[in-house]
Amino acid sequence: MVRLAFLASAAAAAALAGGCAAFSPSSPSFSRSSSVPTTTSLNIIDQLFGGGNAPTNPFGGKSTVPGESCTGEKIAVVGSTGYIGKAVVRESVRRGYPTTAVLRDASKGEKEDKFKGATLREFDVTDREGCLNGELFEPGSVDVVVSCLASRTGSKKDSFDIDYQATLNVAEAAKAAGARRFVLLSAFCVKSAERNDPYALQFQYAKMKMEGKLREMSSDGGKFDHVSVRPTAFFKSVSGQLEVVNGGSPFVYFDLGDKKCATCNPIGEPDLAAALIDCVADDAHKNAVWNLGGPDDGLSMIEQGELLHDVLGKEGEPKLLGVPIGIFDVIINGLQWVADTFKSEKFEDAAEFGRIGRYYAVEDMLTTDPTEKYGRTTLREHYQYIAENGQEYDPYTTVFGSESAKEEFKKEKVEA
Secondary structure: OHHHHHHHHHHHHHHHHHOOOEOOOOOOOOOHHHHOOOOOOHHHHHHHHOOOOOOEOOOOOOEOOOOOOOOOOOEEEEOOOOHHHHHHHHHHHHHOOOEEEEEOOHHHHOOOHHHOOOEEEEOOOOOHHHHHOOOOOOOOOOOEEEEOOOOOOOOHHHHHHHHHHHHHHHHHHHHHOOOOEEEEEOOOOHHHHHOOOOOOOHHHHHHHHHHHHHHHHOOOOOOOEEEEEEEOOEHHHHOOOHHHHHOOOOEEEEEOOOOOOOEEOOEOHHHHHHHHHHHHHOOOOOOEEEEEEOOOOOEEHHHHHHHHHHHOOOOOOOOEEEEEOHHHHHHHHHHHHHHHHHOOHHHHHHHHHHHHHHHHHHOOEOOOOHHHEOOOOOHHHHHHHHHHHOOOOOOOOOOOOOHHHHHHHHHHHHHO
């Protein structure tokens, strides 16, 4: 039971992907240029990509087209090796933007198909002095920066080093180089830090602090502005149990009592990338926050398990295993006691990971306003795609199963 609780905690922690960037090559990638031509009426496209009034264009005041508009400006993507970052680079290039992907090791990017058409720029964004000295962006070299930087672990140090400080380094470098806009990939759950909830997490405070800095940088009367995009969750973060369910094991969910559990409407990675690139031309969210979920009305963890069961064609009733939420408290309190008693950063981080798990087991990651829903790919369609094609192993979002299990699943599909 203790082992199961740790697995459950880690699985929920994978939902940190709502604030941690990565791209899932397993998600269906629709070509918006072929299926939604620019001649399609705006009201139809609004229905597909998130309704509301037609957005404005900073160049001439004409309406922009979600998923299509391109101003032709120079775009730089930082955090480009994460799984959302790669999707953003690909979407930016597809739209026709001159795109630079900033990455720590350019040699890795040269082997990545998703970077085709982009210029690779090798730079360590944690180098604050280099950022401020103009080594990252030369004057006039960039118009809009899209930041997909995010902590991998969610620990306090990692969060403030990456979600705050490294991101701030890039924002200040962008403004100094003459960029007009900074698009930040934030997280829906930052609202907990804003409310100062007792269970708010360190990475949420780090992102909230960064959003505050962007407001300061955008309020001096200059041309620099920003958009903060807060996605609910990514498809990849709710796909980790595919292989174990396929193998006959139960789908694990977190029982809040009376079979109640958290609900979310996650967004597909290509759709989120399109929304982020929309922010280049679209002024609708200028100097504001844009909460963003996918097109689904919202699915509880139980419904996600039932959906996987159905998509995989399993017979009989879905196998579901509810883990009592109280187990989190026992684990977290124990880890925190060790951390406090022995002044251990390692156990402090472990307790934070437990709090991350508990947070996503309790909190709904759900948007209901039509203007806060975007994209066309539903969770069912995503599950159908990975059930047919498999998905890549990612140690940060995959807890149940293993790399070998995922490779075996994909092999079976290919041979079938």
